[in-house]
Each structure stands twice: as C-alpha cells, then as structure tokens.
Amino acid sequence: MTDFYDHLETRDPNERRVAQVRAVAEQVAHAQATCPAWANILQGIEAAKITSVESIAELPVTRKSSLIELQKNNMPFGGLVSSEAAPLAYVFTSPGPINEPGFDVPDHWHFARALYAGGLRKGDLVHNTFSYHFTPAGIMFDNAAKALGCTVVAAGVGNSDMQAQSIAALKPKAYVGTPSFLKIVLDKADELGLDVSSMTHAVVGGEPFFPVQQAFFKARGLQVVQGYATADLGSIAYETSAQEGMVIDEDVYVEIVRPGTGDLVADGEVGEVLVTNFNPHYPLIRFATGDMSAILAGESPCGRTNRRIKGWMGRADQATKVRGMFVRPEQVAALAAKHDAVSKVRLEISQTNGQDVMLVLCETASEAADLVAQITDSVRSVLHVRGEVTLKPVGSLPNDGKVIDDQREY
Numbered sequence: 179m180t181d182f183y184d185h186l187e188t189r190d191p192n193e194r195r196v197a198q199v200r201a202v203a204e205q206v207a208h209a210q211a212t213c214p215a216w217a218n219i220l221q222g223i224e225a226a227k228i229t230s231v232e233s234i235a236e237l238p239v240t241r242k243s244s245l246i247e248l249q250k251n252n253m254p255f256g257g258l259v260s261s262e263a264a265p266l267a268y269v270f271t272s273p274g275p276i277n278e279p280g281f282d283v284p285d286h287w288h289f290a291r292a293l294y295a296g297g298l299r300k301g302d303l304v305h306n307t308f309s310y311h312f313t314p315a316g317i318m319f320d321n322a323a324k325a326l327g328c329t330v331v332a333a334g335v336g337n338s339d340m341q342a343q344s345i346a347a348l349k350p351k352a353y354v355g356t357p358s359f360l361k362i363v364l365d366k367a368d369e370l371g372l373d374v375s376s377m378t379h380a381v382v383g384g385e386p387f388f389p390v391q392q393a394f395f396k397a398r399g400l401q402v403v404q405g406y407a408t409a410d411l412g413s414i415a416y417e418t419s420a421q422e423g424m425v426i427d428e429d430v431y432v433e434i435v436r437p438g439t440g441d442l443v444a445d446g447e448v449g450e451v452l453v454t455n456f457n458p459h460y461p462l463i464r465f466a467t468g469d470m471s472a473i474l475a476g477e478s479p480c481g482r483t484n485r486r487i488k489g490w491m492g493r494a495d496q497a498t499k500v501r502g503m504f505v506r507p508e509q510v511a512a513l514a515a516k517h518d519a520v521s522k523v524r525l526e527i528s529q530t531n532g533q534d535v536m537l538v539l540c541e542t543a544s545e546a547a548d549l550v551a552q553i554t555d556s557v558r559s560v561l562h563v564r565g566e567v568t569l570k571p572v573g574s575l576p577n578d579g580k581v582i583d584d585q586r587e588y
Contacts (some may be wrong), residue, residue, distance in 0.1 A: 287412030307355030359469030438507025
C-alpha cells in the first residue's frame with residue numbers, strides 16, 4: 179500500500195502536460211463526432227491542431243447557463259451526452275433547472291482519488307452525509323467509496339441525533355459531507371454522551387472550510403481534508419495530508435482565466451476556474467465553473483506533482499446594475515481589449531448621497547496624455563453607463579479576481 183492512488187500522481191510534470199494536451203485534443207474530436215451540441219459549439223475547430231496549452235486557450239468557453247438553454251431545446255441533456263456513452267444510471271436535477279447524467283461506470287465522477295488522499299482504504303466503513311436527493315453529491319461519494327472497496331453508511335443529510343447514534347453504534351472510520359454538518363454531528367454526540375472516536379478521518383466539501391472549523395477538528399484528533407468538485411464535472415482538485423493548497427485531479431485539465439473571458443491569467447493571479455474533463459460519456463470542454471481560484475507555485479510536499487490551486491476563493495459571477503444598467507465581466511474584458519496600453523481593468527461601484535458612482539480603475543504603464551479621454555469614450559460605448567476613469571500603476575490593483583467590485587450596502 180502506497181501514499182498514492184496510482185502512478186499518474188507522481189508523473190514528471192512535462193510528461194503530464196504533453197499527455198493532457200493530447201487528451202484534450204482527443205476529447206474535442208470525440209465530442210465533435212458523438213455529441214450534436216459540441217459539433218455545433220466546436221464547429222470549424224480542427225482537433226489535430228490542438229498541440230499546446232496556448233491552442234487549448236483558443237477554444238470557446240461554455241458556461242453553465244448555456245446548459246439551461248441547450249436543455250430547453252433538447253431534453254434532457256442538451257445534446258452534450260455522447261452517442262457512445264455507457265448506459266445511463268441516474269438523472270439528477272440542480273437549480274436552474276439543469277439536468278445532470280450519471281452513468282453505470284465505476285467511480286464515474288473520479289472521486290476515489292480524493293478519498294484515497296483523505297486516508298480512506300479498502301475495507302473502511304464510511305459515513306456519507308451528502309444528499310442523495312436530486313443532487314449527485316451523495317451518489318458521487320458513494321460511487322467513489324465503493325470503487326475503493328469501502329462500505330458506505332448512506333446517511334444523507336439532517337437528523338443529527340440519528341447521525342450521532344449511528345456513528346456511535348457502527349463505528350465508521352471516516353465521514354464525508356459538509357464541514358458545518360460534521361461539527362453539528364460531533365456537538366450532538368457530545369450532548370448525548372456518545373463515543374464517536376472511531377471516526378478519525380473526513381473528506382469535506384460543498385461549502386467553504388473555515389480556519390476555525392479546521393482548528394476545531396484538529397483539536398479532536400480528526401484528519402480532515404477538502405475536496406473540490408461540481409455536479410457536472412465531478413472531482414476537480416483535492417487536498418492531501420500536506421494541506422498546502424489542493425492538487426488538481428488527474429482526470430481533468432484546469433485553466434484559470436480572467437472572469438468573463440477565456441484569457442489565461444498568470445500563475446498566482448486569481449481568476450475563474452475553467453475545466454475540460456476526460457469523461458467520454460459526458461464531455462465538457464473549457465467549462466466555466468463560475469468559481470474563483472489561483473494556481474500555486476511549486477509542487478505539493480506530499481509528493482504529488484500535478485499543479486495545485488488555492489481552493490475555492492469565491493464566485494466569478496460579478497454582474498451588477500449601475501444606474502439601472504447591467505454591467506457584466508464580459509463587458510469589462512471588452513473594455514480592456516480596446517486599449518493595448520491597459521493591462522487590467524477593475525470597476526468599483528459605490529454610492530454617494532443615494533446615487534451610484536462607478537470608478538473605472540485601469541492598470542497601465544503608458545503616460546499618454548489622452549488615454550483617460552480615450553478610455554472614457556470606450557466606457558460609454560462598451561458599458562453604456564458613465565464612469566470616472568483613473569489610471570493606476572501596473573500591479574497595484576488587488577489580486578482577488580474581481581473585475582467588478584460592488585461596494586454598495588444592500
């Protein structure tokens with residue numbers, strides 16, 4: 179038994195990069211050939227010409243909101259499921275509504291790797307408190323635990339009394355669910371005087387994992403790590419025992435882009451997470467999660483060599499209204515693209531005497547006298563609302579991924 183799920187986790191980074199670029203190209207060709215929606219979205223793209231990270235970055239971005247429209251016209255999955263897919267085992271429905279498929283495939287959401295990193299092994303008993311109701315979360319972890327050879331207590335959500343009693347009676351090694359519910363269950367066990375010390379490991383997700391929670395679990399002797407996933411994609415990244423960022427899953431290709439665009443940002447800069455999966459049944463290519471993160475420098479001390487992200491850092495959905503007009507990240511990107519001298523644009527929205535005020539902050543190294551006037555004209559034509567333009571030195575704006583910072587109090 180090793181500390182790693184398989185040899186892929188310790189590959190040479192250059193070997194991985196070459197393999198993943200090839201896998202993305204193969205996924206594009208497969209999607210074009212077997213999925214009507216992808217044949218339309220990727221029309222005119224030659225998969226054979228996808229030979230680098232840069233060529234992947236030229237592919238179109240598909241957003242979750244697009245799934246709603248596609249599915250309205252072609253139920254249930256909008257033409258995104260492959261005609262060569264395995265038998266359909268589940269249909270889930272997320273808010274939107276968006277239908278998500280689950281296939282009769284072992285570890286379909288490829289979460290076994292994350293559970294293994296969290297300390298789960300063959301023969302372990304796992305207490306699963308993720309929901310089995312409409313959402314794939316419960317089945318996602320259930321499916322992965324079984325792939326590892328674990329036995330699952332299908333607890334689902336709610337009823338903390340029964341949850342604590344079940345843990346005390348069955349003595350599972352591990353918990354999977356949200357961190358907040360784990361604390362509720364532990365507090366309930368303390369209240370009822372129940373011994374739940376058999377539970378030494380946990381893999382949590384579905385919500386932010388705050389430092390105060392981490393300290394609470396550590397004090398109780400629990401080894402708790404995070405997994406990052408979405409209903410559409412399955413596992414994207416996972417925390418290891420090193421607890422220094424989250425290692426990107428081997429079954430996906432991750433990019434960080436400026437919100438509202440498909441433009442890559444530099445490593446370390448906060449942006450939106452785009453994911454291309456290698457799932458042949460339900461291909462998703464440059465799929466915008468709407469989540470924010472950043473690539474961490476270097477490799478994990480745990481020995482896994484894939485790139486790491488900082489974890490979930492908020493949402494990229496920053497659209498807001500200014501004086502009755504919607505302003506969206508895509509418009510901010512278009513504004514920046516009109517001026518070669520501008521490297522970054524950030525809108526700050528506030529109120530003075532009940533009136534909306536919009537500052538347009540632009541990073542630039544240019545000293546051109548008429549640049550402010552040029553940008554001001556572009557603000558009117560692109561954003562369709564007036565804003566005060568201020569030039570800032572390159573690197574001076576916050577590195578938080580925000581392109582629209584709405585500071586108004588609601």
